Amino acid sequence: MTRTIKLAVIPGDGIGVEVTEQANRVLDAVLAGGDVVLDRTEFKLGAERFLATGDTLPAAEQAAIAEHEAILFGAVxxxxxxxxxKNANIERGLLLKLRFDFEHYANVRPCALFPGVESTLKHPGEVDFVVVREGTEGPYAGNGGRLRAGTPNEVSTEVSVNTAFGIERIVRHAFSIAEQRDRKKLTWVHKTNVLVHSGATWQRIVETVAAEHPGIAVDYMHVDAATIHMVQNPAQFDVIVTDNLFGDILTDLAGAIGGGIGLAASGSINPDRTFPSMFEPVHGSAPDIAGQQKADPTAAILSAALMFDHLGLQAEGDRVRDAVRADLAARGTAARSTPEVGDAIIAAIAPRA
Structure with missing residues (x-):
C-alpha cells in the first residue's frame, strides 16, 4: 500500500532555494520505485516575502504548515x-516562531567526520557524536526587555527560562538517542559553578533520568571545558545534551570539526509528533553567493536524511548518508556547482534492497 507523506517546503532566501532544490531531487531519487510518495506544498516565506508583502509568517500559512508531517527548510x-x-527580525518572526509554536524542543545535530573530508583539527581521531540542544527555553524564550532605550541609562535584560518540564523532556530524549547508539554514553553540559539555579535543576533531572538508564555512562562538563575537549579530543563524545544557548554555540563548533557548516545537518524535532518537525542546513542564506549555484547542498541533503529517520524511513535515510559518504570520499578538490553535487550524490545512491 502506498504511503503519502505531506511535506511542507520552505526554501526561504538566497542559497536556501538552491540547496533545497537538490535535497528534493535526492528525496525523489531515493523514493523512486517504492511505496512512499511525497505530497509537497511550497511556502514562500522569508526576507524576500517580507520585502514584497510585509508578511513574515501569516497565521493562515502557519496553520497550513501545521497540517504536514514534516518541514524541509532552506535558509532565511x-x-x-x-x-x-532593519525591523523585520525574520529569524525570530519565522524560524524561531515555528520552533517555539511547533514545540521543536529537541534540536538534534549529528557531527561525523566523513572519509575524504578534512577537519580543521590536526589529529581529530574518529568523530561521531550527536548534540541534543534544548530548543524552546533558555535566553531564546524572549523573556526580557529594554528600559530607557537609547539613553545613557539604558537597561537590557534577557532572562534564561529553564523549567523542570522542559529540561526533563529534552534529557529523556537525549537518553533515548544514547540508548540507540553503540557507545551508550551521554555528556551533559552546563555552567553549574556560575549558573547555580538553572544548573541545579538540570543536575537533579539528569541524575533522576540517569537512574532509569543504568546502561548509559553519564558524565558532566562545564561548557567552557567542553569547547576545549571538543577541539582536543572530540572522539570522546557520543551524545551531548545541553541548553539552548550552549547548544547553539557547541553545534557550530561541532560543524567546524566535522568539515564545516556546509556539511552540518540539523533537525528541530517535536518528538511527541503533535506538530511537524523541521529539517534544515545551518549555513544561512549566504546572499553574497546567492544565484551563482556555488553552494554545497550536502548539509541540506543530510538534513533530508534526518527527516527520513524521523518519519520511520531509516533505510532511506541510510541510503542518503551512504551516497553522501561515497561522494565525499571521491570528490577531490575540484570545484563543482550546486547541481553537480546533487547529480553526484544521486548517482551514488545504492539500489533499493
Whole structure:
C-alpha cells in the first residue's frame, strides 16, 4: 500500500532555494520505485516575502504548515545591513516562531567526520557524536526587555527560562538517542559553578533520568571545558545534551570539526509528533553567493536524511548518508556547482534492497 507523506517546503532566501532544490531531487531519487510518495506544498516565506508583502509568517500559512508531517527548510535572511529589513527580525518572526509554536524542543545535530573530508583539527581521531540542544527555553524564550532605550541609562535584560518540564523532556530524549547508539554514553553540559539555579535543576533531572538508564555512562562538563575537549579530543563524545544557548554555540563548533557548516545537518524535532518537525542546513542564506549555484547542498541533503529517520524511513535515510559518504570520499578538490553535487550524490545512491 502506498504511503503519502505531506511535506511542507520552505526554501526561504538566497542559497536556501538552491540547496533545497537538490535535497528534493535526492528525496525523489531515493523514493523512486517504492511505496512512499511525497505530497509537497511550497511556502514562500522569508526576507524576500517580507520585502514584497510585509508578511513574515501569516497565521493562515502557519496553520497550513501545521497540517504536514514534516518541514524541509532552506535558509532565511536578506543582505546584511539592508535598511528595509532593519525591523523585520525574520529569524525570530519565522524560524524561531515555528520552533517555539511547533514545540521543536529537541534540536538534534549529528557531527561525523566523513572519509575524504578534512577537519580543521590536526589529529581529530574518529568523530561521531550527536548534540541534543534544548530548543524552546533558555535566553531564546524572549523573556526580557529594554528600559530607557537609547539613553545613557539604558537597561537590557534577557532572562534564561529553564523549567523542570522542559529540561526533563529534552534529557529523556537525549537518553533515548544514547540508548540507540553503540557507545551508550551521554555528556551533559552546563555552567553549574556560575549558573547555580538553572544548573541545579538540570543536575537533579539528569541524575533522576540517569537512574532509569543504568546502561548509559553519564558524565558532566562545564561548557567552557567542553569547547576545549571538543577541539582536543572530540572522539570522546557520543551524545551531548545541553541548553539552548550552549547548544547553539557547541553545534557550530561541532560543524567546524566535522568539515564545516556546509556539511552540518540539523533537525528541530517535536518528538511527541503533535506538530511537524523541521529539517534544515545551518549555513544561512549566504546572499553574497546567492544565484551563482556555488553552494554545497550536502548539509541540506543530510538534513533530508534526518527527516527520513524521523518519519520511520531509516533505510532511506541510510541510503542518503551512504551516497553522501561515497561522494565525499571521491570528490577531490575540484570545484563543482550546486547541481553537480546533487547529480553526484544521486548517482551514488545504492539500489533499493
Amino acid at each position: 535572511g536578506g543582505v546584511p545591513g539592508d535598511p528595509r529589513l
